[in-house]
Amino acid sequence: MHSAMNRIKTWKSQGRLEPSYILDHLGEGYFGFDRIAVRHFPSKEHELTEAEFLELLLDKGGLPSSCLDLARFAFQIVAYLSRTPFYPRGKDKLRTSFTVGEIYRGLEWLKRDNIRVRGGDSRGRARTPADERRLLFQSLATETYRGARDPDADRQRAIRNAFDVPEPDFEEMEWLYTNYCDDGDEMFNDVLDVLHMFQYDQDRYLPFGNVSREDFLETAKDLVAKQDRFRLHRLAIDLDQFTALVGFLLAGQFRWEGGKNTDPALFSEAATAVARSFCEESSDVIAWGKFDDMLPQMPFLFDPLHRLLSAVFAGFASFPSFCYKAPTPPRDSFMTLPRLSQLASMVNMDLYFESFDRAHEWSKRGSVRPSAQVLANVLRSMPDLTVLAVKGSSRSGEEIIFGSFIPLPAELEIRKQVEDAELGPPVDLDDEIGRQLTVTKLDAVHDRLEYRGTIMYPARPYVFMLSPAQRMVRFEGVPRVDGNLLCFGDTLQLRDDGLASFQAGDRIIRMKVTHIEIWGEPRE
Structure with missing residues (x-):
């Protein structure tokens, strides 16, 4: 040999x-x-x-x-x-x-x-x-x-x-x-x-x-x-070339119908926010490390490209994301179609965008600003998964759009709670082990849950920013009220006096809130 x-x-x-x-x-x-x-x-x-x-x-x-x-x-x-x-x-x-x-x-x-x-x-x-x-x-x-x-x-x-x-x-x-x-x-x-x-x-x-x-x-x-x-x-x-590409990708997050809502110029501001998140400050190029860090936060960004190629070249399977009909946001909403496209690049598989609509809204010039407790109560009352979207401005006057994605409780977690209540405390070590829920973090949004042989991949809560740059930060648990603060983990805090703070990496962004919206799917 x-x-x-x-x-x-x-x-x-x-x-x-x-x-x-x-x-x-x-x-x-x-x-x-x-x-x-x-x-x-x-x-x-x-x-x-x-x-x-x-x-x-x-x-x-x-x-x-x-x-x-x-x-x-x-x-x-x-x-x-x-x-x-x-x-x-x-x-x-x-x-x-x-x-x-x-x-x-x-x-x-x-x-x-x-x-x-x-x-x-x-x-x-x-x-x-x-x-x-x-x-x-x-x-x-x-x-x-x-x-x-x-x-x-x-x-x-x-x-x-x-x-x-x-x-x-x-x-x-x-x-x-x-x-x-x-x-x-x-x-x-x-x-x-x-x-x-x-x-x-x-x-x-x-x-x-x-x-x-x-x-x-x-x-x-x-x-x-x-x-x-x-x-x-x-x-x-x-950076300029990538920004142009992102504009097309955002325009394609939702279904192309008769050429409507496909002008890349409509998405230029949102595209700039996405592209800047891939780039170090003051740089005009995107390096591998930053690209590698950011793309997992928006796993559906390139899916319009894959859907396009799979429609032409048979055998090239499209990614399993959904191509929804474009939602029609209210005219007075800051969550415009381009901003919803940004959101879709992060959670396409977890939101049914065709029935996704604004349920509540408050603005500085309109209704009374809700307190932390009021906001928390409204979020808890939503019938389905919820998006809290907030618009504000920094001390320098820069527009900031941020919020939180709050998914439905995982079915396996609910099942475990019910069974634990019915069965009472574990009778021995084997019983305790058999009731364990195994959680494995898969990406910025999803976990792999395994309970009694059943596996599912639920979405998890996270805080997001859409402008001036796009990013997401996962947080554990549920929104909680702490005095005059509505807290989303340690990342986002909304105060009763209209101030907010967002922990972005090693810096804290402080802003004055001007608009608050809560989005979800309507009740049946």
Whole structure:
């Protein structure tokens, strides 16, 4: 049996480890899109120019002409990812046309359920949600980040991301390991992953583990010899370009109907607030670390792009979020359609926006300001999940929009309370263990609950800010009254005298409240 190095040497001599060969063959059984592609296009070799790609998204995807630039962003993203893992460098010009096979190859890297380069019983590193975020970041990055780099922090982030999986019982736990090493960062390790998976055993493409991932290290170095192997943290997204993209994504959070409510200009202010949250103050570019921190707080932001692509390219499954008909907020509400789109980017799956409406409102120039106790009582009286939205201004006059998302109690928690009351105290240790409710935090909004064999994924309360930047902070428990304060954890406090404070990271934002609204679903 050949040694690992002999096998690699043989594959090299046959040209099987050349980037062009690997890319050509990634589509042959590795992602399984050949049959789908050919069924809907003349062949997988059928070539589409950028203009033809845009026309497809307008025609089959139902994209309004006012959002044509979203199709251009989609072309940029897919064109970049079609070269994975042999990425174009910086501002290298992307191709202006590519084949249907290359399009599907690029699309596959965007799928959340694509846990590795190749599925089945593969023995390569399992991909995590951070890999999807990173590839999205890379595909949008056209600038160079010139700030200071902390290699130790980069490594720690990579390690954390490599083991951050959405399920505590994720079936691929044994294949989770870091994709950052002394020889290169995550982008370099993408090359290593693909080489490891792209093995041959006799005449089959099956990675039996005959050659270990580490054995491909020198080959990977050779393939990226002219590139910086630690370049992820030198990439950056242009803030203005990202703001424009976010405008289209917000315009697409709700269903496009006859072109109404799709003018990106309507969403420019909201888009600026979202984009600024990805960026350090006074910076005009977005670095990987900030992008990685913020996108999990708005997990549905890019879903309009995925819905658009899945409508055109069969077999590319859309994310399981809902495409609601756009709500019609009251004309005098500060929770405009763009602000509701921001909210949808955070909680699309947890609010039925088509029947979501304002139930109560107070303003400085109108009704009497409610006390903390009155507000708490109104929130408790709401029949369904609730959003408290508040508008105010800082001492400098800057407009601030913030609030709290308060979901329904989890069914399993209610069931446990009822059963505990019926059964009384546990009779022994086994009984006590059997009644335990296991809670695992999944993301900024959702938990995984398990009780007596039943699993559910409830949304949790959080405080949000929509302007001047978008962010969310989760809090435990329920809103509570403390004297003249209505408190949402330690993050948000509303006072009887109309003042409010919001804990944003290491700074406290203080403001004067001018408007308060409570939104929910109407009673049956």
